[in-house]
Amino acid sequence: MKILDSIEKFAKTERAAVKCLGNELTYKELNENSDKIAKYLLEEFKSDRTPIIIYGNKENEILPIMIGALKSGRAYVPLDITFPEERVNQIIKEINPKVIFNFTQNNLKTHDALEINLDQLKDILKCEISNLSRDTWVKDDDNCYILFTSGSTGKPKGVQISKKNIDSFTQWFEKYLNFDESPNTILNQISYSFDVSVIPIYIGLGNGKTLFSLNKDTLEDLKELFNQLINSHIDCWVSTPALAEMCSKFDDFNDEKISDLTSFVFAGEVLTKKLIGELTKRFSKARIINGYGPTEATVLISAIDINKQMIESEKSIPIGYPIENCELSIIDKNGNKVKDGEKGELIVIGDSVSKGYLNNPEMTNKAFFKSADGKQGYKTGDLAYYEEGIIYYCGRKDFQIKLNGFRIEIEDIENNLRKVNNINNAVVFPVFNEEHKISHLTAFVVLNEENELSNLKKSILIKNELKKLIPSYMIPRNVKILKEFPLNTNGKIDRKKLMEAVK
Structure with a gap:
């Protein structure tokens, strides 16, 4: 797996893997600590590959746990500290984990799971490391992570993402970003429980970048947020549009103060022309990339660089050209493909599509399907249309109302x-x-x-x-x-x- 190969490669350098609140974790430390966690998981739980749960925010120690899980052949489930207690307990019940790494002071209602806090984690990291066999690493159809999204029934749905899914996404998008192995810094602000965080983790660490993390407390203090951004040396900004909108209210959010920034990557919600206009004035040389994709199809399935013509056009900002190794089609109510310019539901077929929702065959069968040639497909529930090979988003099917x-x-x-x-x-x-x-x-x-x-x-x-x-x-x-x-x-x-x- 590329991210694991990359971490081993850059462990031979002095390069920093992640920085947060002045604390730094090098690639060498990330590699060694993830080996120790993988060794612990393999020795403690033997052949049991039940997913682990990680409950925290942006602590540097979370990344070695994620990587250690992958090296030990199991998935991780990240839960953010802002999740309500009921949601946390629902997910724990659904996963039924053998171990929970808990970075919070919250008392979890677990009877069977082993709970490991930060002090206990430090004890694990004191152990000696020995060479781990790559045979234990996650393989093609093994789950790497499971993210829980809201379910219409009130019960969260666990989206299973495999190594094959991640490879499909990263091979396309790192090429789209023109990423190489130069020592740049990428913003790591998105919660680990939200799949856009996969970009800095798997593409950032997969190319030797330094992740610059912003935790919950920093995001709630705008003065501190700006102090950190100004000193971050970030080259690539990854976030939802909402964070950039918040920052753009301040005059200091510009290329004089944040001078290393060369690209913005936006995903997760609609990117407005007003925000794009503001950013192009403040960061005149930066790429602005609009990405689109459901969690069920691994982060993004389309992307596009925004240009002046798109801003001036009467049409909305496009969501982009489709991912290379998947088929994106627009279909009508009868499942037939529609013509260019006609609106319908966007479906995706290919290696980026998840195998389905964990322990939820009913919801899986509603949203996922097999194509005629046996490939995995997903109905996004989003309305869109094609024009000259570019996809335009028109909203959710379920955002249609009758008044x-x-x-x-x-x-x-x-x-x-x-x-x-x-x-x-x-x-x-x-x-x-x-x-x-x-x-x-x-x-x-x-x-x-x-x-x-x-x-x-x-x-x-x-x-x-x-x-x-x-x-x-x-x-x-x-x-x-x-x-x-x-x-x-x-x-x-x-x-x-x-x-x-x-x-």
């Missing part, structure tokens, strides 16, 4: 709100009445610049301008002005928290 007899796409309203003067970003929700029918729409917006108008007057101006762009039946009844959007663990806009405000 007063009209079929409405929520993201259509959001995209048009972003065109309104002085609106930086927008989120729209349907509001349900006592009969559980949609009564009206509510929009939350963040402005580019504050003014002295009352919120009521701002709301009226926004709605009047929006009427020029969309039919009146699509205009939200309420427009709520926020200073900033709350972010969830994955760095995305926290829609659940906003939704609570409209109930």
